[in-house]
Amino acid sequence: MINQADTLFVLLSAAFVMLMTPGLAFFYGGMVRRKNILSVLMQCFVALCLLSLQWILFGYSLSFAPGNGFWGGLSWFGLNGVGAAPYAGYSATIPHQAFMVFQMMFAVITPALIIGAFAERMKFSAFLVFTLLWATFVYDPLCHWVWGEGGWLKNLGVLDFAGGIVVHTSAGIAALVTTIVIGKRRNLEHTPSPHNLPFVVLGTSLLWFGWYGFNAGSALAVNGIAVSAFIATNTAAAAAGLSWAFLEWIRNGKPTVFGIVTGSIAGLATITPASGFVTPISAIIIGIAASIVCFIAVAVTKPRFGYDDSLDAFGVHGVGGILGTLLTGVLASKVINPAGSNGLFYGNPKQLLIQLVGVVVAISYTFLATFVIYKLVDIFFRMRVSEKDELVGLDLTQHRERAYTILE
Amino acid sequence: MKLVIAIIQPYKLEEVKEELYKADVNLITVSEVLGHGRQKGVTEVYRGARETGNLLRKIRLEIAVNDNFLESTIKAIVKGAKTGETGDGKIFVLDLKECVRIRTEERGAAAIG
Secondary structure (H helix, E strand, C coil): CCCHHHHHHHHHHHHHHHHHHHHHHHHHHCCCCHHHHHHHHHHHHHHHHHHHHHHHHHHHHHHHCCCCCCCCCCCCHHHCCCCCCCECCCECCCCHHHHHHHHHHHHHHHHHHHHHHHCCCECHHHHHHHHHHHHHHHHHHHHHHHHCCCCHHHHHCCCCCCCHHHHHHHHHHHHHHHHHHHCCCCCCCCCCCCCCHHHHHHHHHHHHHHHHHHHHHHHCCCCHHHHHHHHHHHHHHHHHHHHHHHHHHHHHCCCCHHHHHHHHHHHHHHHCCCCCCCCHHHHHHHHHHHHHHHHHHHHHHHHHHCCCCCCCHHHHHHHHHHHHHHHHHHHCCCCCCCCCCCCHHHCCHHHHHHHHHHHHHHHHHHHHHHHHHHHHHHHHHCCECCHHHHHHCHHHHHHCCCCCCCCC | CEEEEEEECHHHHHHHHHHHHHCCCCCCEEEEEEECCCCCCCCEEECCEEECCCCEEEEEEEEEECHHHHHHHHHHHHHHHCCCCCCCEEEEEEECCCCECCCCCCECHHHHC
């Protein structure tokens, strides 16, 4: 039975989540050097175009068709059988296609998140092929395992409300792999400062806004769980932004704009898997934990290991996603969401173990599959641009455009 | 005293700076300029329309040196900026009449370094 309010809510949420990809483009684009901003905007935008089509043609089927525990199969190829009638396996109150298009936006932004790891040095043609293969062979299967009907991690009882595993852990681990394999950017004595911090703030604001659709929309209905996910999302982002600013103030002497927005994003990524399962107080704890752990990952661990995760895709999204998925096993409560489970603090230590299994499986699979895909594309297309192209900048060498003029 | 003005490719700035540091030349002024040399350079395309003959983006260096530093400064710039292709840029050397360090009001050779 279709509920009009639910349908409207899910469609609007899909539009919110769509806006996150351009938001991410500005979040990342402001951070790179100005000779590379267009390349980042282009990569995000082309991900939106490319993966929208992939999803309609076969991505949705691979992810959500009944299939078996490991993949959805091709029975819904080209949206065959995915129509206006609800599909009770996912939601009994909205048209099946509304669920499909909502999920499409997740499938678009997840590969786009990885861009932060190899920004300023990947060839555009190779990027296209890599993104298509990664979406098909990493995102789609993982999505099926955790969210698809009969997915084996779902059957195991893994809780992932809006994508701590499917979106953030997978993109974050892929980021770590690609940043290590592609190598550091050339001629960098130190991390370059963001060329346009206001863009980073603009991008963060769009992401924060879109995240309401991401998390609250994942309730797929206008109900108490959607409201509670909305509040948890905002609360964690606020707690994380504030605590990151204070951490910097204590450690480096000044709170920075870059810091408070990075903290907010860390909080949003971390609350994602937990958003529909936790109380507002738990959301504050999750937000603070997100800032502390991601701050250590970005400011201490990264310099120590020396990998060049240009825009901290792993340090913020990967670490946040993993942390959030584990904290869901600690702080989830059936009072908030009767369809979920209780976590460790609510007398069910087993849930933490289940979450750990989910995370370890996602990390291992993503690590291996991303590495294989990267190497394969590298053989045929060479992933990295030439040294001269990298020094001149990707905007001119990959797209023959530049973002800013000097005169006029 | 000489004033060295060099026009170089923007992406060569890091290398030129490195060579200058090696030559013990540490005081430089850098600005971004537009210019037109012999080369056509990288063509930009906006929505499919090719634009040629654009003014190209270059970096302009200004370095004031004492005479005994002149040759090593020129060599350092050439070493850092040369690719052998058109567009590498030019170096101009001018006589410098006076130099004043504002903080101490020193003048001449003592004020340059």
